[in-house]
Amino acid sequence: MQNYLDFEKGLAEIEGKAEELRALARKTPEMDVAAEAVALDAKASALLDELYRSLDPWRKAQVARHPDRPHCRDYVATLFTEWTPLAGDRNFADDHAVMGGVARFEDRPVVVIGHEKGHDTRSRIERNFGMARPEGYRKAIRLMDLADRFGLPVVTLVDTPGAYPGKGAEERGQAEAIARATEKCLSIGAPVVSVIIGEGGSGGAVALATADRVAMLEHSIYSVISPEGCASILWKDADKAREAAEALRLTAQDLRALGVIDRIVPEPRGGAQRDRPATIxxxxxxxxxxxxxxxxxxxxxxxxxxxxxxxxxxSKSLVA
Known part of the structure; x- marks a missing residue:
């Protein structure tokens, strides 16, 4: 079942009516409603093009968080072979918000590390909605050390609202773990490439995205703070998230112009959630x-x- 965002309500109504007509035709074949369904499909297609032709930053943030976008585990399952997951930081625990291991990409051995948000209620809770704790970043450091030792390229897939801000995480050195993961990205002698596949939130994203090359999906976001968090700090009002999104320059297009990322990966018409295989x-x-x-x-x-x-x-400037 298709999940629709708030700004897609009109599209949902049209596509829903078209599907109702097709369901009616299946139940009562003598009714000829094919022409009406086709007309609605054409109207929905035109509206979809219009909606996604010029998404503002706040709408891009909504698309980046869409629950149907492909997640890290989907990319791993499709793009990589001989996947061997490696768990734990050899210090405290295994953090399920960060998945990592050794695999082959186009028959070449690589180390893969990524945030995983989960795909249903149970897995989202297990994965802590992609918000890593210190042990997640220490696991990433351990895997990057492994890559450095054997000269394996590192591929990171970033999709997190930010590192987990809970009391236990802070007690176990969240900031230190993030800083050391960022330092490790900078210091290893193996190639590091990164893709922002959804949200790139704060230092929790930077810790895995400090790479030789960084790409972003067309409708993903990458920022020092979420729009809601920024609005709460600046205006004491999370409802001003739209204004904050505009000010943060968090879109792939803005960040490419600023030189923060190196390339933009085009998404299928209507966003990654509409054609997961093509996106992957x-x-x-x-x-x-x-x-x-x-x-x-x-x-x-x-x-x-x-x-x-x-x-x-x-050093590059973005003209407002």
Missing amino acids: ERVGVAIHEMLAEVDGKKPDALRKARRRKYLDMG
Whole structure:
């Protein structure tokens, strides 16, 4: 069953009526409603194009959070073979919000690390809605060390509202774990490529996205804080999330112009949730191209270029 966002209510009504007509035709074949259903389909198609032709930042944030978008586990299952998950930080526990392991990408061994939000109520609770605790980032550090030791490229898939802000996480050193994961991204001699597949929230995202090459899906977001959190701080009113989204420059288009990311991966018409296989295939192409750009570079050259990339960040200007 298709899940619709608030701004898609009109589309939901039209597509719902078209489906009702087709269901009626199946029950009573003597009724000829095919022409009406086709007309409604055409109207829905035109409205879908109109809605997604120029999404504002707040609507992009809603699309980025759509529950039907493909998640990390979907990309792993489709793009990678011989997936061997590795669990735990060898210190405290295994954090299910961060999944990672060794796999093959196009028959090449790689280390894959990503946030997983879950796909239903049970798995979302188990995965803590993609909000990692310190042990999740320490697991990522352990896997990046493994990649560095064996010269394996690291592929990260980022989709998190942000790191978990709970009391236990803070007691176990959340900020320190995030900082060390970011430092590890910068210091390893293996190639690191990252894709923002949904939300890229705050340091919880940066900890896995400090890469040689960073891509974003067309309707994903990447920001220092959520629009709601920003609105609560600046205006003491979370209802001003739309204004905050405009100010944060969190869209892939803004971040590409600023030089924060390197490429935008186009989404299918109507967003990734409307054609999951096509979205996953396009992300696979982006990963292939990004790995090709950094292939063959010596570890010291990778570290130097990566460091320079982030020192230079912000030198480009975005015209309002």
